[in-house]
Amino acid sequence: MSNLIKRDLLLSFYSSANFFFTVSFFILILMLIPFAFGTQTEQLKVLFRGVVWIALALSIIITVDRIYNADYEDGNLDIIMQKNKTIEYLIISKYITHWFIYCLPLLVILPLLSFLFYLDYLETTQIFINLFIGSFGMVFIANFVSALTLGARRTIFLKAIIMIPLFVPFIIFGSDAGSWPILLALSMLSFVISIYVTAYGLRLYGE
Amino acid sequence: MSNLIKRDLLLSFYSSANFFFTVSFFILILMLIPFAFGTQTEQLKVLFRGVVWIALALSIIITVDRIYNADYEDGNLDIIMQKNKTIEYLIISKYITHWFIYCLPLLVILPLLSFLFYLDYLETTQIFINLFIGSFGMVFIANFVSALTLGARRTIFLKAIIMIPLFVPFIIFGSDAGSWPILLALSMLSFVISIYVTAYGLRLYGE
Amino acid sequence: MNELKTENLSCKRGENIVLNNINFSIKSGETLVVKGRNGSGKTTLLRILSSFITSYEGKVLFNDVGISEDNLYNSKFNLIGQKNSLKENLSIKKNLELWDILFNEALDHTKLLEHNNLYHLFNKDVSSLSDGQKKCISLHRLNYNKYDLWFLDEPFVFLDEVNTNLLIEKINQFNENMGTVILTSNINLPKKFHKEINI
């Protein structure tokens, strides 16, 4: 399990999906807000709360292909599945690395960004907590969608259309400051579902 | 040239990047607005103007891999380049199909959507015109970024980081109602640049 | 009567010289087998001949005209490389439809596939084919007409005996119709062709 995590982190580092890139990506996406909506301070604040979620969702949507697809196509998934016979460990490692590479950077620069968008300390903390909890749930969802669509026609749109509705509850409760307990419940629910469904999907495509 | 357009349209239709999917994608993205930002009518209007642009940018960012990469990897690009010796025609066909598949659907459902977001007839028309002109420019940009990064490590993040700054002018002027002449100028400029740079990139990678 | 000829052809890839002074000439109706060790530049040679690689030294002449000068040269050859140009997630039928459009020629696939005993897979996705079957489908591109030259990069790989013989037969037929074939091969072929060079 720790081997797989190490390997995935190294791989993403080598394929220049490194920390620096993801951070830049998030900054750029959030930078679009003032361009698209103007720059009234009060409005920026409101928008920021929403757009961090959209940025997170986007980062997960565009990287959903990386979770299993790349390894499936070049044959590495065979090796991975052979070496990790307890498929649940395999999946959990994938959760961890995917979260680490594509969600953590957002959390790391969140304080800086919320500065730029005039949020105060308390607000930032609330957003941070929500994002932290919610991002895990979204990663769980992305994982099982990725596993289920392994053999489907390679279409990120299809995956987006499957995922976005599943992300909606996270976005609704996520942009509401106090509702982290609900997010926690949602994340836990998606964990339970995801681990079964992902295992099912991987076994199917192993054939 | 018309052969290539026909083939690309058919291919995208077969790989379920069809009209229905792209339309759903846009609806879903725009549907996130009220969830993420609340539902005050006045605010929704402002948000809508901005979010259509973000949705368009997203659609182009997540599909940038499809323009040349998929064909490059499976060898079809060789055939395409052999059959279309005038590389400029090839590129223009790609512009057309990419616009057709990933931008047109947004324009088609725009009237319906703006209705849902309480925009009036005039406002809708303005947004429509801006989107129509600007989307071409963004497609031109996406094309040359795709051609330039054909051999780069398959990372959508890098492409996003290259593209978003280039999209910024479009988004700035696009969300401003009356500035379609500027958009037109921008689009034309990017056309000229794009056709050279794309041809340059394709020739380099043909080797 | 066509003639394809190289004169002192040399080519670098990166820093390494992979082709060094290659000279051959081949006429209509002949087949040239290019042999050589792994990494000796066989594939590179074919990609030069099909004008994808343009940075080489020496000359490549088709009917005594440099191939980069001949505007029509591109419509005269058919290159089958290792990438099979198939969309894995589409059925054979759809893939062939796409090819038909690209090659601008509507073939009677039903009959042709039956000949290779592949017709029963017509509606199957390419991803569910065996390697040999994929290769057969990839070689199916040779049925498109109107070409003077075939460039085949290790066409026999993955094929079983029956399919190998079918392909050899097809090459012979093409030769009889005055077509020119250049193929690379690592294995010893069951049949001797007209010419052979070692690079």
Add this chain to the structure above:
Amino acid sequence: MNELKTENLSCKRGENIVLNNINFSIKSGETLVVKGRNGSGKTTLLRILSSFITSYEGKVLFNDVGISEDNLYNSKFNLIGQKNSLKENLSIKKNLELWDILFNEALDHTKLLEHNNLYHLFNKDVSSLSDGQKKCISLHRLNYNKYDLWFLDEPFVFLDEVNTNLLIEKINQFNENMGTVILTSNINLPKKFHKEINI
């Protein structure tokens, strides 16, 4: 002394029966060559033996225990299929690093690659290798130790004569160390191995 054995093995893929009553048994130190037409199920057989495909009829026994019951079976075989498990856009060096982590074993790649005359490509991207060179690197996975069984799906494809002989030598050596090999092949091999079945 290990023994791998199938009893009345049958398997369907989609609607078609691809394996029908396959029976063989193979002991430590032996090599089995599986032959058959394209699409006859050779690859399928190897994927059943390596327990990726689990929906088959009949029995697959390793030391008289069904492979799905044996928890340790997964650590006993090394499967080299057609997908080369290489990341095209990374250098050989980085690819091998990634493998080292996955296989949990740090090999001395320098020496091993020099043996195949590939060391000078160490820092090159996989995408810039020739097909044969890629295949060699893919087969490099056989250097990871501790396996009792090798399952090789058409390992000689793309290899030139020298590399083919190197591989045969390696297989012989593995056999001498009491390893068991099952390989599929479409072409006639230059050497006769212990057993052969036709499916």
Add this chain to the structure above:
Amino acid sequence: MYIKIKNNHIELIKSANPYLIFATIFAFVIGLYYSLFQSPPDYIQGDSMRIMYIHVPSAWFALMTYSILAGSCVLWFITRNPLFNVVARSIAQVGMIFTLMSLITGSIWGKPTWGVWWVWDARLTSMLILFFLYIAYIFLWQAISNKELASKISAALAIIGFINIPIIKFSVDWWNTLHQPASISKLSAPSIDVSMLIPLFIMTAACFLFLVTVSLIRFRLVLIENKVLRTSN
């Protein structure tokens, strides 16, 4: 036109290195002394305007370096002289650092003067975009393993990126949703005192020396990197 980089050129650069380093340090020490101790505080902004002495040179060199970068990429395409490619690659990262510094010092300065760390106005945002253009140039080069190809591709991108700068800078006029805060124009008025110009001038010179020193070090680095990549491949 074709300038070939010879060994004795590199030797020259090498031997100049310690002097350059010394000069840079010296200039910075003098500049620091003037900017922190020897100049009076501004009568509106007080001591916070001392940030100007590092902010403004960084901003200038951020822009200047990108112009040189794009310029030498153009020259490279025209003359095919690899020297320009090496120059572009050795200067890019220094430019990126200056851009980052100008962003950071600017926004630290913004807090006391504007009351916020950041405003979304054209100049600031154009600077942020410039930063990403640098990043795109540097990382695109790294992401393509065939380095000959990588140089061509990223040079093309650098040239295209240059267009973005004037577009976004002129957008100050077009982009009506925002206006530039007055505090900037007040400072940049010609009324600026000589006692402020001296430290600004020295710091600018020091930053320029830094740019040259590090660029020359990177020049050697890039050359040797090329050689190593060539032999190891």
Add this chain to the structure above:
Amino acid sequence: MNELLDMGGYAIFVWSSYGIFFFSLIIFFLINILNLRKYEKIFNKTKNKID
């Protein structure tokens, strides 16, 4: 002296910006110097191999 450190109440801004500025420049300079050393070493090694 205290007055000077205080910067008329702007101490934190002035000192932090100067601090970050010089810290970054020095780090950047060192990275490049060290990289140059590293590559020079590698280069000399490969050259010796060839010789």
